[in-house]
C-alpha cells in the first residue's frame with residue numbers, strides 16, 4: 144500500500160489532510176476551524192445532531208488513558224451521524240501481542256474513513272499518518288503534541304476575548320511533559336504576534352527548547368512563581384504534573400503541589416482573567432475555584448466537541464454550512 148509522506152501544511156485545504164501538529168497551521172487555517180466550530184455549536188444548540196458524516200466510520204484508537212478526548216471524538220462523530228469503532232488501552236489490542244503501529248494502522252484503515260490516535264510515544268501520530276491513506280488526527284502523542292486540545296483552547300480564549308487579542312498568558316505546571324502547552328504555545332504565537340507567554344514551572348519541568356525556538360524569543364518569559372504574574376495576566380492555563388512521565392515516584396512527589404491555584408490567589412487575579420485547564424485536574428486547582436465565574440475549564444470540554452466536529456467534517460471536505 145502506498146505511503147503518503149509526513150503531515151502536509153494545511154494551507155486552506157483540510158480535505159484528506161492529517162492533523163498531526165499545530166506546525167501545519169497558518170493563522171487563516173485556525174480561523175477556518177474556529178468558524179466551522181461556531182457553526183457546529185449553533186447546529187448542536189438548534190437541532191442536536193446532523194447527518195453530515197452519516198456515510199463515514201471514525202476509528203478512535205486510544206492506547207493511553209483518556210476520558211475527555213476519547214469521549215469528545217466519540218460524541219463529535221456521532222453528532223454528525225458517523226459510526227465509531229473504538230479501542231481503549233493497549234491490553235485489549237494486538238499491540239499487546241507485538242503488532243507494530245504501522246500494521247495496526249494499515250489494518251484499521253480498511254474499516255474506517257478517519258483514524259484518531261492517542262499513543263504514549265512522541266511522534267506516533269506522524270508515523271501513523273505516513274502509513275495511513277485515511278486522515279489521521281493526533282489525539283495526543285506522548286510528550287509531543289495535542290493539536291485538537293490547543294484548537295479548543297484557542298476557541299475558548301477567542302470566545303472570551305475575541306480573535307487577535309494581544310493577551311498575556313501564564314502557562315503553569317509541568318511544561319516539560321505537557322503536550323497541551325507544547326501545542327498551545329505555538330498556536331498562540333500564531334494567533335497574535337503581540338501575545339506574551341509566561342512559563343511558570345519548577346526548574347525541572349520547564350518548556351522544551353524546541354517549543355521555545357518555534358515561538359520566538361520576544362513573546363515568552365520564564366517566571367519562577369505564579370505570584371509574580373497572577374495580577375497582570377489575562378489567561379491562567381494550569382496543567383497537572385504528569386505523574387506517568389516520571390521515572391521515579393519520589394521525584395513526582397517532590398514536584399507535585401508546586402503550584403496550586405486557590406481562592407486566595409484568585410483574589411489577586413484581574414476581574415476578566417480566565418482560568419483554563421485541559422483536565423484532568425489533580426490538586427493544582429482547588430475545587431473552591433470552580434464556582435468562580437472566571438473558571439472556564441468545564442466550558443473547554445464542551446468547546447472541544449465542537450472543534451472536533453469541525454475537524455472531522457473538514458478533513459472530509461465537508462462543512463455544516465454547505466452539506
Ligand code: NCD
Pocket residue numbers: 211212283289292322323383385421422423
Ligand atoms: C491532557 C492530555 O491528555 O494531554 N488531557 C486532555 O486531553 N484533555 C492533559 C493531561 O493529561 O494532563
